[in-house]
Amino acid sequence: MELFPPLPYEEWRATKETLHRFAQVVGKVRLAASPRRNHWWNVPFHLTGRGMTTRPMGLGDDGGFFCxxxxxxxxxxEVTAGDGSAASFALPGLSVAAFHDRLRAALAGVGAHAAIALPRPFDLPDSGRPFAEDEEHCTYDPAQANRYWRILSQVNLVLEEYAAQWSGKTSPVHHFWHTFDIAVTRFSGRVVHHPATVDPVTREAYSREVVSAGFWFGDPAFPRPAFYSYTAPEPEGLAGQPLEPAAARWVERNGSHLAVLDYEDARAAPDPKGAVLAFLDSAYRGGAVLAGWDTARDACPDGATDPVVAAGPG
Structure with missing residues (x-):
């Protein structure tokens, strides 16, 4: 085991692109079979000791559910149902089309029902092609997939530690299948009024003022993994706020600014986890202070909100 093992973008790009689409197929099942939650919190995956899960969903009038x-x-x-029935299939060697077909068969095999509204990729270059027709993406390297999950699990725990330092409204730490990142979001509570032209997904995700932080594995426009943070709506002067460690920087992306710490820079730090936590805290403070958040009120050192507990023994 190694904290933050290497996973260069180009080295595993083919597996990543296939796995991303596998995740979107399953994610759309989750979207169809779960009750809607604020800010789409019902939709992402959560990490497990062997991979990731949709969590139980699809509660029927008969009490049945599946996962x-x-x-x-x-x-x-693996597809499991509340009555103990189960179905599973191997991932290596499958195209997206084959994965889609086998998942449908597995769901039917345990009596699970979830009609995907739009059975094609979301916000990917081939978004017009149905999953059932995608024979192009068919690379699954087991070692790379396992490393992806181990990195996700390590980052998950670092984000949990970051989340513990704040007591205000916050999301779970969760893995978004549409953007293929893992994130946790803090909310100020202020309502954000969007123009009518803003799409429904964005309107719900950002209906309140946020500082969001996370990690993503890279994409063609930014071909390397990195930790990130942003404030939305972005306050004036955000990109001038100081960041830690020295390798961190502000990057313009899609008309706004991201605080970015490259994964390789975090790996090279004397204390990689400490460097990531310092980065996340500096980016949060940069956005929250400019936006006028009460950072002292919501501080939660070492996960304690009770002043006696926070003070420690004696």
Whole structure:
């Protein structure tokens, strides 16, 4: 085991692009079979000791439910139902089309029902092609998939530690299948009024003022993994706020600014986890102070809100 093992973008790009689409197929099942939550919190995956899970969903009038899990140790997809029935299949060697068909068969095999409204990729270059027709993406390297999950799990725990330092409204730490990142978001509570032209997904995700932080694995426009943070709406002067450590910087992306700490820079730090936590805290403070948040009120040192507990023994 190694904290933050290397995973260069180009080295695993083919596996990443296939796995991203596998995740979107399962994610759309989750979207169809779960009750809607504020800010789409019902939709993302959560990490497990062997991979990631949709969590139980699809509660029927008869009390039945089901769950879909990726196992990145045995490299299988598992569908289980509340009555104990189960179905699974191996992930290596499958195209997206084959994965889509086998998942449908597995769901039917346990009596699970979830009609995907739009069975094609979301916000990817091939968004016009149905999953059932995608024979192009068919690369699954087990070692790379396992490393992806281990990095996700390590980052998950670092984000949990960051989240513990703040007591205001916050999201779970969760893995978004549409953007393929893992994130946690803090909310000020202020309502954001969007123009009518803003799409429904964005309107719900950013209906309140936020500082969001996370990690993503890179994409063609930014071909390397990195930790990030942003404030939305972006306050004036955000890109001039200081960041830690020295390798961190502000990057313009899609008309706004991201605080970015490259994964390789974090790996090279004497204390990689400490460097990431310092980065996340500096980016949060940069946005929150400019936006006028009460950072002292919501501070939660070492996860304690009670002043006696926070003070420690004696």
């Amino acid at each position: 879909v899990d990726f196992d990145f140790t045995a490299h299988r997809l």
